[in-house]
Amino acid sequence: MPSTVFRPSPARVLARGLPEPRWRPGLVAQPFHSEIFAPADEASGAGLALALARDALTSSGEGRGEDDRQVLWVQDRAAIRQGGRPCLAGLSPELAHRLIHVAAATPEDALFALEEGLKCRDIACVIGEIAGNPRALSFTASRRLSLTSERHGVRLWLVRLDAQPDLSSARMRWQARSAPSTAPRWNPAAPGPASWQAELFRARAHAPGQWMLSDDAGTLRIRHDPDLDSAAAPDPRYLARPTVGRSLAARAHA
């Protein structure tokens, strides 16, 4: 199924926006290979990777309109054992119908699957999860992934579970962990929208920094002050939805 989404060459993407010293969500120039280091007993790594992926796809204009390209999610066996598999009902609706999951037995197979996914022109982005510091994931392997993703213009977010930040050629490297969420308006005792404490400790175009990021109904946002925010935190689920297209009366009026 050939995709009709126009994709400019990576060199043009990188040169389009002026380099900003400070990272923020919604930047036009997004790197092709990022690494996120996260603990294995929480889903913060995968959650942040998905949020960053959606941010990159929307802000770079690739995901504009109807984007039906597939998203490849590769996990090796240790990552599945420690962190589980993706749950369809918990994914965002625009991702749930186009997810292809690869359960690789070894880190070598996972790297092979990542590289094959990066070479495919019908894939929107690739999410990888590899546990620990396997010998296969050396600097050479990460350099291979960087070159492949930049050559073919497919973005990769590699989540490293319980790993030491060793030598790597990833363009942006994050250290992520869960952060206490803001209280939802309608039930302050319940857990709120997903929040992460993310530290960008290596990036080519940006200065290192630390942010509190949160997933605000599908948009990645920076939370400035947790105490000030908590009063006005939105509900994770919108209670009032537009009824256009659903109700005949609304259609008749329109």
Add this chain to the structure above:
Amino acid sequence: MLLADARALCPELAAVPADPAGDLAALEKLALWAQRWGPWSALDPPDGLLVDVTGAAHLFGGEERLLGDVARAFAARGFTVRPALAPTAGAAWALSHYGRGAAILAPQDDPLRLLADLPVAALRLDDDVLTVLRRLGIKRLGELAGVSGAGDDPVQEAAARDALRRRFRNRHSPAANPLLRLDQLLGRVPEPLLPVIARAMPLVQRRLMEPLRHRALLDTVLADLAAAMVRELEARGEGARRLELALWRVDGEVLQRRIELAAATREAAHITRLFAARLDDVDAGFGIEMVQLRASWSEPLHLAQTDLDAAAEDHGTALAACIDRLTVRLGPKAVTRPVSRASHIPERAQGWQPPLAPVPASQQALAFHTRPLKLLDRPEPIAVLYASPDGIPQRFRWRGAVHEVVRVEGPERIAPEWWRERSTTRLRDYYRIEDEAGRRYWIYRLGIAGDGRGGVPDWFLQGLCA
């Protein structure tokens, strides 16, 4: 009779396990082979063949010599055969299975007169219909035919035939309706048959002058075969879904490699690349002398014009090719797509299917409750160290670490599926929690205290929220 009883009666009994699928496959091959006597043939499982020899008997020197040829050909292959020839398939079947005299029913003969002595079982009827007919006292074809209109007293005969017709009026299947079968035997009603048609499998092979012992040469031969296979498929307008490569070694061993493709393909480079990943463990021994490639499963694939601009711009692979490469290396179970299933138990609500298979239509779940981002393959038990008065854990230990629960949402009660599980299965109360470090989990309590299905309920952690 049990096999043990039979062996007790006759110790030298030879027992062979039944193989119905193999028998049917052999019968299909036999049906194709039997087309030497007529233009088309049909199966009559489990042990019969029907060949249409209309206008073909003179090629063998007459009908008697045709049947003699059939008997000789089968006997030469070790089969016992009872050939019969008749104007209708039903009459030929009756003659072959129950006939005692001549095996040929000529068109000018009266089938009712010649076949009147045969039992009613010669009509290819079901067992319960045969029982009914036996209880009615109808044992021979002639008696049934007598009822159906050739008797002495027309009024009485008409009444009897009407009674028989009314008895079987709800039986529309020919095998359950003796009158329909009789009409088919007499040629008054057409009997559609399903012919067996040979469909040649696309197959290319190379016999090599010198046995191959090196991988580079084998790759060359493989690329050559793939190009030939692509030409073969293109001539048919098809694309391969399954390809089988057979390597004949000098010592008679045959090595088989098989790949399945996610979508019909006709690209020689793709086929070569997929097989190259599977040829690493080939032991050539003293050499490989013949290589054969066949497409045992192919689907229609029309010719498509290549898009010149897009091909120059996009130098990646197509999705189907990517899936093929992943599947060949990682196995077919490793590359999957999650699909929702009709169940409310979280681990049963999602299934995995091949990535390019069509997604089954399903009703959208009512998203009243937030679900976690990831589900553990198997819920892990947690040790509750301290519980609040309403039963929610305040402090628990999971994987050796102690978590202090700060926020809770729940319970969401999910009852077991009573239509598929035992009555002693306990319900689950799910809670979404957040601990002091902000980690969000999905935990559940299996059962409630005093539900009569076990002791103190246990707690499990099943999902990790983003």
